[in-house]
Amino acid sequence: MTGRSIPHESAALHVTGQAGYADDLPLPADALHACLGLSECAHGRIARLDLDAVRAAPGVVDVLTAADLPGVNDVSPNGLGDDPILADGVVRFWGQPLFAVIARTRDQARRAARLAGVDYDPLPHVLTPQDAQAAGTGYVTDPLTLRRGDAEADMARAPHRISGRIAIGGQDHFYLEGQIALALPGEGDEVSLFVSTQHPSEVQHMVAHALNVASHAVTVSVRRMGGGFGGKETQMNLFACVAAIAAKRLGRAVKIRPDRDDDMIATGKRHDFVVDYQVGFDDQGRIAAVQADLAARCGFSADLSGPVTDRALFHADNAYFYPSVRLSSHPMRTNTVSNTAFRGFGGPQGVLTAERMIEEIAYATGRDTLAVRRANLYRPGDLTPYHQQIEDDLLPGLFDQLEQGCDYAARRQAVLDWNSRGGVIRRGIALTPVKFGISFTATHFNQAGALVHVYADGSIALNHGGTEMGQGLHTKVAQVVADAFQCPLDRVRITATSTGKVPNTSATAASSGTDLNGMAALDAADQIKARLVAFVAERWQCPPDQVRFAPGQIMAGDTAIPWEQAIRAAYMARVHLSAAGFYKTPKIHWDRATGKGRPFYYFACGAACSEVAVDTLTGEYRILRSDILHDVGRSLNPALDIGQIEGAFVQGAGWLTSEELWWSDDGRLRTHAPSTYKIPLASDRPRIFNVALADSVNAEPTVGRSKAVGEPPFMLGISVFEAIGHAVASVADYARAPRLDAPATPERVLTAIERLRP
Template identity: 45%
Template sequence: MSKSAYHDSGRSYVTGDAEYIDDRPLVQGEVFVDVFYSPVAHGKIRSLDVSACLAMPEVLAVYTHKDLKHNLWGSIFHDQVFLAEDRVQFVGEPIAVIAATKRDVFHTAKSKIKLEIEELEPTLDLQKAIDTKFFIGPLRTIQRGDADAALKAAVHKLKGDIEIAGQEHFYLESQASIAYPKEDDQIEIHSSSQHPTEVQHLVAEALGLRHHQVVCVVKRMGGAFGGKESQAAPFAVFAALVAQKLKRPARVILTKDDDMIMTGKRNPFKNFFEVAFDNSGKITALKAELFSDGGAYADLSTAIMERAMLHLDNAYFIPNFKVAGQVCKTHTPPNTAFRGFGGPKGVATIESIIEDIAVFLKKDSLEIRKINTYQKDQTTPYGQKIEDNVLPQLFADIEKQTQYKQWRKDIETHNSGNHSTYRGLSVTAVKFGISFTTRFLNQGSALVNVHMDGSIQVSTGATEMGQGVNIKIAQVVAECFSIPIDDVKVMTTSTEKIPNTSATAASSGSDINCQAALTAAQTIRERIAKVAKAVLSRPKEWRISPKRMAW
């Protein structure tokens, strides 16, 4: 841990040797899989005719929801279907799965499917969903003090809203899975997924199998950013369905266009606020309503909303605080996890409010931030005590070390004499909560194998997506055993070795899995130490020659 280490796959990334899902060589009898999806945002399916598609010699089969044993899933609420039944709720919603011997026939094959849909009026706008109360899940609230009373007694008040749009993940490797049928009705899935356990469980349930009949393997992902925490699972189900039915390996690799059409994005938010403050800029009350666009199904949006609410205070003590959060439904792809998982929406809202207060009072926004920053032993609106608080000192140090005040004067001078370019300056803090708010998910396990030559293999539930979690785990284990890092190999993640894992998400993958590996390594090291002590305490003539020992 005292020495930096190169990313364990850095060289293979550069040379092209790093293996992703579609780099796996084709095997005997392998077939290709694609998805026929809805061309409309909302409608009732009146008829589906796949006969012309099946007549193509390259097309082996077309499967619908009727071919699945179980067609309902969801990471929090089980409200989403794998394959549409009698209605569709977003453009890109899967309706049928096509298996073919060649990839290049899918465009033609999908064009031959005759789909009759009675189009219904879609809700595509977040504001419309708010106005019509088109919601997913219950209203959530966090409250401290009496925000309404404090607003009535306020010296100053401001009211407004902030809209924050969503973003596409644009991971370089699209959603991808390969399913291999094994003996005794087993399925082995290789998936580009942050959550191999969820893939394992959903494949088993959709196909009518037990969990122990399915193994999910994740070597690495070509990017994910939250977009493969939940939404990799349906595509694994589609590959597994074909593999089970045809008894042949099946590969589904989405094109980037199809991936962007079919999968969800970062949740757009529209947040309304009313804030009370005094002449110094100290906030006395904040009342806010947060609305997010969840898309057509819940996915992870309710948890994302909770995290946005938990970050609305950001780095600032607000004595009277009331926030309500509501996920809205629209006829768009179900939105999902994205870096920050809702936290940035809460942070951006309060930081925008602070800028508004600064403009209203004609003060520097840094002064507003400093006067409201959490102090020692204060608590958040959700009851967490702020410990080891260095925020006030950080603000002071940054202001001094950057010569902030002089910088501010220089910018004002520039802006007063320049009408073509304007400059700005702001200093903000971020209080970001790592780990899962569903606390039982904050657990991990590890398997550490020490071989006779002293080399070590480590398996955990962490999934590598370029962030370097594997090299961190290797560093921890190497440090524990006092051996070179090259003597430690972190193995491919597999539910066969490490079951019932949490997703690699919530900025917790390294903490959880490094600690699990360390706990396992320390246990083995203690056992080795006991054996070594027993051996070395024997009479000299009974000892094994050091030349025959491997450490």
């Protein structure tokens, strides 16, 4: 069953509108609706908070402030206590929740929330990493430095040195389904929540703390999400807590679903970075030493900024060996919404830093960027900046195959010939790699559980700790279980993820959902299979080593027992047909204090070649063609994997081209709706788009010897950014690096063109 392109388990439901999401759940007749009242000050003390008009508004049942919370006023995922549910005395960003209105209808709650009278005593605010460094606002969490060799001395000895800076913009998750939570009060201290979250166990723990109850009193369920991309890893906690507190306080169901504007204003995003780098290299473009300081806009609290900025350092080498290196993170505190996880989790910002340095070297030496990339690729035995040894040698082969398959050399020459004729439209081409580490860098998150029931009629119920957000996780894990039992896929049904079934789960993040939950489900299936083998061997008088599972049946030597018959017989013989599976990733370890270890179980690799056309009068551009070759190991489901690669690539290209976050000087996010924030359209995809899976097998014993696919191809969108840079550089005959900042909006492209013109 694995290795086949099985349709997504909810595909038909998706396209017919029958797939149920949290907003589709029928509400009890007396259900209430909540809406948050948001601050209109970037940083200040609350001098007056007058909620009389709010309480008197039509339909309002209750209003919650920080003083009304029964437990801990905090949803920080790291236990630092710096992320309040509702502001208490001081606001630290424009859009911070101050209070929550509970009303009979959603419209009444929204209207009432606008009636508050609030006065602030303003305090100084900073919005950018540079401003934070200048003002000395400090870090939201401890920084990290990775070292290997003597970067300072080797930099001084290098034949050539370049210093530069790149500004890398953030990104809004823009999930189709926004944040939403429905809380149903139960008896005693119990409460049940139906939410859109990537981390049900964390929601459970946060709600328990906010209510001052034990975790066993809180049950969190997730059937599916309409997208997450990291934005529902920690950001759901606040909404779930508000709904749960109100539901228990009033004894009625409470639902909260913020408007898109409020959702974008009040929830965190991908971290903006400003990177100062220095690279030393020789005449052939081989890197001798690298030093870089990566400063991030983290927002007012830590959230996940520590591991995000750590992972940016882990990937600031991308696919390249740095003989000597010093990389430092600077997680800066700013008066903006607290930034959070986003597909790639800091890795894309690190990879873009590496590619900028490669680009600098190529233009300085007059070499093709691909030649410089090849000269610096990792080889087996090389050490990363965090001292993990490289064990495979996939990328040179991927480069060879993609370069030949997309006819890179001839197309690059055609681009050069086109540009040599001058003209308004310039073309650019780039072939870029990705090497992405797979595992949570917080080692304890690399565990998963699953629950498998085989019913007396032979049908199978499967539950695991992962969450489905459209990526096909449930489909893949169902394939794993069906393959283990050799039964048809329609005999396996995955039920909603629930903390009441599988406890202490990790977030569905870090591209590890299938690796972890697939192995946990396989462990559960293997336990049941072992019991069935023993039973069949005894009942049918066959040595256990001659019992095997075949399609739709269990073989006892030469005797074939239909699956349903064997299961019914096992049930009648009181064989236990349920099992809880568990898996923890082996080999990994990480010592943050020394900056050394093996934080990643393995690496997923890929390469993309993109060609663009740029209008030098307007800065506008089109992606003419993109070819991708990506390593997913032995694919569990090629159709789903190709879909993930295509989506990740387009989302990555959007991050680097059109998706621009913009704050006004007073700290107000101005790009807070589809009218001002531009995600890629269908018309923005490459005109020619070729995606292929590399013929490879994971060297590590993952489920089916597959590899993760969710995040790594996101960084292949960098090939578009680099190709735009190549087209821009043509106006100066490729003599100078274009030094584009991201996103490369038409305005930035045009500015770079004017700067480079002779």
